Amino acid sequence: MSEFNLAGLDILLVEDDLMLRKRETALLERLGAEVSAVDSLAGARRLVASMPFDFAVLDVNLPDGLGTDLLKEKIFGADTAVIIVTAHGGVTGAVEAMRHGAADYLVKPLEPEELPLVLERTRRSRQSARAGEHRRKDRAQEGFFFGAAMKPLEVQLEKIIAADLRMSGPLSPVLIQGETGTGKTALARWLHEHGPRATAELIEVNCSALPETLAESELFGHERGAFTDARTMRMGLFEAAQGGTLFLDELPSLSPALQAKVLVAIEDRKIRRVGGNKSVPVDARIIAAAQRDLRQMVAQGTFREDLFHRLDLFRVAIPPLRERGEDIAKLAEWFLRPLAQKHHLTSRKLSAAGRARLMTYHWPGNVRELAHELERAMVFEEGEALSLSHLPGSISVAAPAGQPEWLKPGFTFPESGFLLEEAINRLLQLALSQTDGNVSAAARLLGVPRDFVRYRLGLKTKNPDGN
Secondary structure, three states: OOOOOOOOOEEEEEOOOHHHHHHHHHHHHHOOOEEEEEOOHHHHHHHHHHOOOOEEEEEOEEOOEEOHHHHHOOOOOOOOEEEEEEOOOOHHHHHHHHHOOOOEEEEOOOOOOHHHHHHHHHHHHHHHHHHHHHOOOOOOOOOOOOOHHHHHHHHHHHHHHHHHHHOOOOOOOEEEEOOOOOOHHHHHHHHHHHOOOOOOOEEEEEHHHOOHHHHHHHHHOEOOOOOOOOOOOEOOHHHHOOOOEEEEEOHHHOOHHHHHHHHHHHHHOEEOOEOOOOOEEOOOEEEEEEOOOHHHHHHOOOOOHHHHHHHOOEEEEOOOHHHOOOHHHHHHHHHHHHHHHHOOOOOOEEOHHHHHHHHHOOOOOHHHHHHHHHHHHHHHOOOOEEOOOOOOOOOOOOOOOOOOHHHOOOOOOOOOOOOHHHHHHHHHHHHHHHOOOOHHHHHHHHOOOHHHHHHHHHHHHHOOOOO
């Protein structure tokens, strides 16, 4: 029986058998629930009109009518789950009650563990429904994380998963940092789906999209009457993620007051609904994400230091796309097939010029921008190979027309001076042309590190005139 924890739940028990009512009340209160017990329909109507309930357990045969009459009267809000208790032989009536909105039913005589078992099962079902209401429907494919440049991150993630699998009880928070579009959400999904809670709910919350006035209610829930439009009790997303994972994207967007409440929820594993006075236990693995360096935000006073230290146990940083080297082209090729399927087009490849442009563009929008630019090219470009000529600031890797004067025998420097920057850029162009846009091969021809080539090309992209 100790496996059931009903703390924070308000339960209405409608039962006319005095001994059974006392026994069930004692059992539910021992498991942490707040129980209001009555013996009639009239008593139930009076209590429901004055306060909200998470559950109502209704006996069918009562002195002043049938418990199922309360369902037909629709006195319970959508956030009250109703359990029907019927005598042996009354199953048909119980099934009919479920058609009117009952969540489950029990048959007398009851075994002691049956009622909390059904309550727990119903609560899990409600959590799934709340999660389904919130869950995003447009989940992107998530296999684009790992390449040579991402190997250190992969090793780090595997260690986190191994630690999770060894742990008993609540899992430690994870903090993901990375620029916009680097794949923080996809990484959170990967951690959830490869961890010990993969079969439970994953709730994703973009904190920056929550209006300040509604953020607390969305995260922690609210009681009926907590504010003007709170006509019913509403479960918060911390509760909906019970036993699973809660991903708080752009966590620094929350106000300092809400950051403090998140800290309490993580440390105490309890939340309090808006307008409520009871603590509700929660056990959700927290994954938080931020674009900016939280250490800097703490130093600037824009993020709570205590929350940062609580989250900073397992910290992972996703490198921006521009730092992933040749993995950029591999990642682009990974995207091309599903994009072709999406638009019902023949699969396309990248031209040498297209690959070179991928390597020289700065990618401020990172992986998300890469996917969008590839899709744009897929739709608008003609031909079998994509050149991505629409990329802002793209450079041409075609061979220059004729040799520059300084490559010809007998060259002397002109009195007016010599443009070294222009010469370096022309050399880079020649090397890229000879290697079909392969940056590493061009670097080998020039006898310089690959990063030097990419750096020079980045300068050229920002300053096409060479100045």
